[in-house]
Every structure is written in structure tokens, then in C-alpha cells.
Amino acid sequence: MKTLFMNGKAFSLTLFLSIGLLPLNVQAKGQIAATDQISQQMTSALTAEISQWQQSQQIKKISKKISLQVPSNAGKFKACSTKLAIDSAKGLPFGRVQRKVSCTSEGWSLYVRAKVALSAYIPVANKTLDRDDIVTAENLQWKMLPLTASDQDIITDDKHILGQAVARKIRKNKPIRTQNLSIPLLVNIGDQVIIEAVSNTFYANMIGIAMDAGKKGEAIRVKNSSSGKIITAYPIAKGRVETRF
Structure with a gap:
């Protein structure tokens, strides 16, 4: 037991603690506030x-x-x-x-x-890309960029960027958003295309003229250059379409 001296008189520290005259730790030992x-x-x-x-x-x-x-x-x-x-x-x-x-x-x-x-470490354009540009690996680099609350629709994986067409200008070293990109057109109106007809038993191809523009898998009208017949076909690659049976 410790003793305190006040005005020449001795007092027990235990007494002071018991009557609350000295400050106590409000949290018990080991208890978090x-x-x-x-x-x-x-x-x-x-x-x-x-x-x-x-x-x-x-x-x-x-x-x-x-x-x-x-x-x-x-x-x-x-x-x-x-x-x-x-x-x-x-x-x-x-x-x-x-x-x-x-x-x-x-x-x-x-x-x-x-x-x-x-x-976050994300893919960005290494130069400004304009509308209708196609994004290639040479256009991209990876950077650690600060993000804000407006960045909820950014694209963080380059596989969702490469090969896509620019719908809205992409600025250098800025996050790329979904609205910046669109699936590129594989066929434009007036393009000469190869029409492929494929089944389990045969393959044939012919030349045609696209009467509509189309992205991959979209139905477009194509005029067979030989017969003059207009058919429905589906773009599968640049300048190539296929018929479906």
C-alpha cells in the first residue's frame, strides 16, 4: 500500500481510489474502447x-x-x-x-x-484514340491510376478492349469506360464480301455485295454477284459473311 502526503498528513492511496478522488482508467484492462x-x-x-x-x-x-x-x-x-x-x-x-x-x-x-x-493497375491508351479506331495491343499500356466514384464502369481487363472499335474518343492515360467502345463493323454498305455456305456435307463460297453494314453475328442483306439474288447473311470476319440453314 502506497502513502500520499497532503498538508503534512498521510493518506492511503487505497482510500483515494475507493472514494473516487483520483482518476481511474474508464476501460478495464484488456477491454477495447x-x-x-x-x-x-x-x-x-x-x-x-x-x-x-x-x-x-x-x-x-x-x-x-x-x-x-x-x-x-x-x-x-x-x-x-x-x-x-x-x-x-x-x-x-x-x-x-x-x-x-x-x-x-x-x-x-x-x-x-x-x-x-x-x-488500380489498369490498361489505358498510350495515345489519344479517335472514333472508329480499332484498339490494338500497340495502343495500350498498363498504369497505376487513382480511381474515383465515377469510375464504376471502367474496363480493367485488356481482353475486353482489344479488337474493339472506339465509339467515343479515348484520351491518353485515362481509364477506358464501356461507353468508349463498341463492337467493330466487319462489313460496310457496298463492301465486296465472300459469302460462305457451309453444312455437314459441303462447302461453297461466292462473291457478293453488302447492302447493309453489320457487326459480328448481325443479320445483313447481301446481293449474290452471280445470281443477283439478295440473301440474308451474317458477318464472321472482315469482308466475310456466312449463310445459315
């Missing part, structure tokens, strides 16, 4: 959301920074004896996000905001 509990579990939840998003987008490499804004009144709550309930994600897990955090055992809930800065 509610604010810390919220911060830790919210960070874990956002990290899991980001990881799930990364897998769904097939992104090989990302970097992230999570900054939480836990309300000041959280310090008045008692720490939860069970795992906190955190609302599931709505929208992208980066940018400015908000989640409802609840503790069933203690009967409290609050909204926690966070700023999630995320960069």
Missing part, C-alpha cells in the same frame, strides 16, 4: 469490400488508404460484447463512403463515414 472497436472493424469491413471488388474486376494490383471519420459521440458508447453489425456495401467501396454500424448487445448504432483513396 468502443471508438477503437468501431475503427478496427469498419476498416476490416472496407478492406474486405475492396478485396472482393478487386477480384470481381480481375485487377492484379491495387493500393489503398482508408481514412475514417468516427462520430465524437461514439466515445460515450459501451464497447460491444459481440461483433459489430456493419451495413453491406452499396456502390463502389472507394471514394466517400458511409456505413451504418450497430451493436445489438448494447443497443446503439451510428453512421460512420470514410474516405477511401484507391489506385
Whole structure:
């Protein structure tokens, strides 16, 4: 037992503690404060959301920074004896996000905001591509770029970009979005095309003139140059169409 001296008089430290005259640690040894509990579990939840998003987008490499804004009144709550309930994600897990955090055992809930800065390693154009350009491997490079909440429709896998036609101008070193691309036309109106007729027992081809423009698999009208007959055919490659029986 320790002894304190005040005004020349000795007092027991045990007495001061028992009557509450000295400050005590409000958290029992080993018990986490509610604010810390919220911060830790919210960070874990956002990290899991980001990881799930990364897998769904097939992104090989990302970097992230999570900054939480836990309300000041959280310090008045008692720490939860069970795992906190955190609302599931709505929208992208980066940018400015908000989640409802609840503790069933203690009967409290609050909204926690966070700023999630995320960069991802994604394919971008190495030069500006104009409308109707076809994207090739020579046009692409990979860069680590910061993403924002407006980047929910970006394309993160080059296999969904290569061979596509540019529908809207693609700027150098900017994320490529789905609306930037379209399936390219394989046949234009007036093109001379090879008409292929294939079955299990025979193969034949002839020359025709396309009367419609068409993308892969679209039905178009083609005039047989020999017979003058107009048939329905389907583009299968540049300058080639097939009939279907």
C-alpha cells in the first residue's frame, strides 16, 4: 500500500481510489474502447469490400488508404460484447463512403463515414484514340491510376478492349469506360464480301455485295454477284459473311 502526503498528513492511496478522488482508467484492462472497436472493424469491413471488388474486376494490383471519420459521440458508447453489425456495401467501396454500424448487445448504432483513396493497375491508351479506331495491343499500356466514384464502369481487363472499335474518343492515360467502345463493323454498305455456305456435307463460297453494314453475328442483306439474288447473311470476319440453314 502506497502513502500520499497532503498538508503534512498521510493518506492511503487505497482510500483515494475507493472514494473516487483520483482518476481511474474508464476501460478495464484488456477491454477495447468502443471508438477503437468501431475503427478496427469498419476498416476490416472496407478492406474486405475492396478485396472482393478487386477480384470481381480481375485487377492484379491495387493500393489503398482508408481514412475514417468516427462520430465524437461514439466515445460515450459501451464497447460491444459481440461483433459489430456493419451495413453491406452499396456502390463502389472507394471514394466517400458511409456505413451504418450497430451493436445489438448494447443497443446503439451510428453512421460512420470514410474516405477511401484507391489506385488500380489498369490498361489505358498510350495515345489519344479517335472514333472508329480499332484498339490494338500497340495502343495500350498498363498504369497505376487513382480511381474515383465515377469510375464504376471502367474496363480493367485488356481482353475486353482489344479488337474493339472506339465509339467515343479515348484520351491518353485515362481509364477506358464501356461507353468508349463498341463492337467493330466487319462489313460496310457496298463492301465486296465472300459469302460462305457451309453444312455437314459441303462447302461453297461466292462473291457478293453488302447492302447493309453489320457487326459480328448481325443479320445483313447481301446481293449474290452471280445470281443477283439478295440473301440474308451474317458477318464472321472482315469482308466475310456466312449463310445459315
